[in-house]
Amino acid sequence: MRGSINRPPTPDAEDDREQDLTLQEIINIKLIESGEKERLKELLRERLIECGWTDEMKALCRAFTRKKGRNNVTVDDLVHVITPKGRASVPDSVKAELLQRIRSFLVSAAL
Amino acid sequence: MSAPNDDKGTSHSQLSSQFYGDLLDSIIVDVASECHRIARLGLDRNLEDEEEELRLSTQARARVADPSNSGEANSKYVVDIFGQTHPSVASEIFECMNCGRSIMAGRFAPHLEKCMGRGRKARLKNTRSSTAAQNRYTRGSPISAYSPYSNSASGNRVANGTTAPNEEYGDGGFED
Numbered sequence: 001m002r003g004s005i006n007r008p009p010t011p012d013a014e015d016d017r018e019q020d021l022t023l024q025e026i027i028n029i030k031l032i033e034s035g036e037k038e039r040l041k042e043l044l045r046e047r048l049i050e051c052g053w054t055d056e057m058k059a060l061c062r063a064f065t066r067k068k069g070r071n072n073v074t075v076d077d078l079v080h081v082i083t084p085k086g087r088a089s090v091p092d093s094v095k096a097e098l099l100q101r102i103r104s105f106l107v108s109a110a111l
Numbered sequence: 112m113s114a115p116n117d118d119k120g121t122s123h124s125q126l127s128s129q130f131y132g133d134l135l136d137s138i139i140v141d142v143a144s145e146c147h148r149i150a151r152l153g154l155d156r157n158l159e160d161e162e163e164e165l166r167l168s169t170q171a172r173a174r175v176a177d178p179s180n181s182g183e184a185n186s187k188y189v190v191d192i193f194g195q196t197h198p199s200v201a202s203e204i205f206e207c208m209n210c211g212r213s214i215m216a217g218r219f220a221p222h223l224e225k226c227m228g229r230g231r232k233a234r235l236k237n238t239r240s241s242t243a244a245q246n247r248y249t250r251g252s253p254i255s256a257y258s259p260y261s262n263s264a265s266g267n268r269v270a271n272g273t274t275a276p277n278e279e280y281g282d283g284g285f286e287d
Contacts, residue, residue, distance in 0.1 A: 023126070024126065031130070041137060045138055062158065065158065075143050075144050079143040083136075099128065102127040106123050
């Protein structure tokens with residue numbers, strides 16, 4: 001008799017995993033499945049372009065690239081360059097609009 | 112009932128902030144990635160130019176501020192932004208395309224004034240005879256077809272071919 005026939009039973013890990021989902025993960029899944037996450041991201045992107053935030057960030061990147069040399073920059077570098085200023089310089093109105101939209105979604109999804 | 116609502120309010124606020132932060136970070140990564148791509152592919156044509164431009168402009172500013180370069184005193188030796196000096200009258204010699212004479216570049220404009228003025232008058236003489244035959248709207252003489260010329264200065268005699276300063280002004284003004 002071959003030893004391979006006596007296999008241990010397949011563990012059903014999926015069941016366990018579902019119960020461990022945090023509220024945040026559940027909401028995230030709902031956001032993505034409904035398409036709302038995509039819409040929110042596009043809305044935020046559009047607002048940020050309108051108010052010049054994107055141009056500011058690109059200028060920071062260019063300045064950094066000039067100093068460090070075109071071929072020496074990494075995506076990581078640039079992320080670190082623009083994250084602090086980026087997070088701080090979003091106009092209040094834009095932030096408020098996004099927060100409002102997200103909160104409406106949470107309410108409408110009965111969470 | 113207010114207590115659960117408050118909890119929900121705060122947890123909603125917290126969650127909203129979290130998701131907002133995630134969205135923003137995601138967009139930041141997108142922007143960084145795009146800039147990285149532009150940098151690596153050399154798509155930003157002005158990147159090195161700006162550096163060069165800044166350097167040159169500071170250089171130029173230094174030169175302007177430099178008292179040893181006063182332009183009025185020694186105009187022959189003034190240095191331009193490329194570091195070249197030019198004589199006050201351009202000295203290159205070439206052939207005038209109208210009359211075929213050898214003209215010095217610095218003297219070309221006054222030459223053209225006279226050269227083309229005379230040439231034009233000669234041309235006017237020729238066309239006058241041809242339009243005399245063709246002219247259906249004759250108001251007396253072909254000269255009237257050029258009435259702008261005759262009216263522009265007093266006593267203009269288009270037909271005679273004499274050069275008057277007024278004549279040239281009129282010609283230069285209207286013939287184009």
